[in-house]
Amino acid sequence: MNPLLLGFVAFALVLLLRLYSRDGNRKLLPPGPPGVPILGNLPQLVGVSQLWHTFDKWKYEYGSLTFLNMAGKDVMVLNTKAAAMELLERRSAIYSDRPRSIVAEYIGSRMAIPFARYGKPWQNMRRAAHAVLNARVSSQYHPVQIEEAIILAHGLLYDKSSTLLEKINGSASTVISVVYGKRSLSFEKKGQVVDPDEELHLPESDPLQSLSNIGHRFTSSLYPGAYLVEVLPILDYVPATLARWKRNAQRDFGRISETFQKFYDDAVRNDQQRTSLCASLSDTQLASGLTNAEKAWVTGSISVAALETTSTTLSFFLYAMIQHPNVQEQAQKELDRVVGRSRSPNFTDIAHLPYIRAIVKEVLRWQPAIPLVVPRMAMEASMVHAFYFAQDDWYEGNFIPKGTALILNLWSMNRDRDIYGPDVDQFRPERFLQKSEEKGEYILQAEYENEDGHCSFGFGRRGCVGKYVADNALFIDMAIILWALRIEPKAFEIKTSTKRGPTHDLVK
Numbered sequence: 001m002n003p004l005l006l007g008f009v010a011f012a013l014v015l016l017l018r019l020y021s022r023d024g025n026r027k028l029l030p031p032g033p034p035g036v037p038i039l040g041n042l043p044q045l046v047g048v049s050q051l052w053h054t055f056d057k058w059k060y061e062y063g064s065l066t067f068l069n070m071a072g073k074d075v076m077v078l079n080t081k082a083a084a085m086e087l088l089e090r091r092s093a094i095y096s097d098r099p100r101s102i103v104a105e106y107i108g109s110r111m112a113i114p115f116a117r118y119g120k121p122w123q124n125m126r127r128a129a130h131a132v133l134n135a136r137v138s139s140q141y142h143p144v145q146i147e148e149a150i151i152l153a154h155g156l157l158y159d160k161s162s163t164l165l166e167k168i169n170g171s172a173s174t175v176i177s178v179v180y181g182k183r184s185l186s187f188e189k190k191g192q193v194v195d196p197d198e199e200l201h202l203p204e205s206d207p208l209q210s211l212s213n214i215g216h217r218f219t220s221s222l223y224p225g226a227y228l229v230e231v232l233p234i235l236d237y238v239p240a241t242l243a244r245w246k247r248n249a250q251r252d253f254g255r256i257s258e259t260f261q262k263f264y265d266d267a268v269r270n271d272q273q274r275t276s277l278c279a280s281l282s283d284t285q286l287a288s289g290l291t292n293a294e295k296a297w298v299t300g301s302i303s304v305a306a307l308e309t310t311s312t313t314l315s316f317f318l319y320a321m322i323q324h325p326n327v328q329e330q331a332q333k334e335l336d337r338v339v340g341r342s343r344s345p346n347f348t349d350i351a352h353l354p355y356i357r358a359i360v361k362e363v364l365r366w367q368p369a370i371p372l373v374v375p376r377m378a379m380e381a382s383m384v385h386a387f388y389f390a391q392d393d394w395y396e397g398n399f400i401p402k403g404t405a406l407i408l409n410l411w412s413m414n415r416d417r418d419i420y421g422p423d424v425d426q427f428r429p430e431r432f433l434q435k436s437e438e439k440g441e442y443i444l445q446a447e448y449e450n451e452d453g454h455c456s457f458g459f460g461r462r463g464c465v466g467k468y469v470a471d472n473a474l475f476i477d478m479a480i481i482l483w484a485l486r487i488e489p490k491a492f493e494i495k496t497s498t499k500r501g502p503t504h505d506l507v508k
Helices: 003-020 024-028 051-062 081-090 102-107 120-133 137-158 164-170 173-180 207-222 233-237 244-270 277-283 292-323 325-338 347-352 354-366 410-414 467-484
Strands: 065-070 073-078 372-377 380-382 387-389 393-395 398-400 405-409 433-435 442-444 486-488 503-505
Touching (some): 051 073, 120 292, 137 164, 137 467, 173 277, 173 467, 207 244, 292 354, 292 486, 354 410, 354 442
């Protein structure tokens, strides 16, 4: 029988069995939008470019949990911080797995921290990454972050050979400097490769380009509906000689592994001061359980995950400064008072720059770089056999069937009116601040001294392992940009300003 036809027959049989075997508990599923026979809610979501807006709308119709039937697969969208805290933080022991993606596994998801299934290999990689990225260790990367922030501000002011978008994308070199110890890398064009049938472009001369393309390769493999094999897993048995998607995925795994390994080996060999993440990982006892290839994938996958978020967040920061000149002016008044004009800001100023810190928090809340997070899946640990199995669960009277994929709608959580007030769509750093009674100046509200004030770094064991390094990079980037220049919505040019040096007009 034709493999494709056999796959469709098997899929139909499995779906019918599921439909007729539903027990009484399934009547207590969370509410959700009505779907169509067989395909469920899939037709409502295919082709929608900003699913988080659709999910956010459904939150007000169906509640904190929204149930979806995706062609027979159970999916629930978590729309509130309360639901995420309960399920992903307090019950993290059973909500730290990922749904299986066949294509992503062929590309290398088993070795990539953001995508790997929960288990001992992932735990070892996560533990090693935490050892070199935690709050205490993150301070060792301050010097390179300051250096890269100055390079970014200088480029915004004086580099006329690059477009604004290229300069912003180049800000991701901060990540490369921290991870690999490289400096001032070029960045030609971003994210060109999304078609899995095209050859993955990994230029040796442009690490940023290579890492960006690797990231797009992974995300395109996870996009709903991109591959029929994800709906009909039996197609995985088709040999690679007859399945182009499998040949391409196997080819790309080899090329990605070679790229990560080269970057890692070069960094360890050339970093004599042992200040890069690669060098730290090579010396860390907690990483002793990892192979050399796993260390290369740890550093590579961290870089890939950070690249998109860094440049995207800085893009929204510059946009916010253009749209809200009053916020920019207030931040620059704080910088003039605390730092002055004789030196540039550094990390010793962080405690005295609450308004800058509030801007960082508000940008991450207002426009999270990743509005929807890679789904989680319920599991259960067996101490006897050291395996993990899916299990049923309950939340506020709602039934969560085993194997259900949970999608975190960070966009909706960050715009929760019950937490942030009715003006959640507005960019307003003051929501995290209060006036000091002594001096009348802004200070952070007490609860935000040690709290993010947003949900953009995720929750539980799958939360962003590099959040402290990322927060530091964004703080120093924004502080030095605001200290060095004014951002105005005029023709692209450089002007002389008597107040704070050149003015960079960012909108053509």
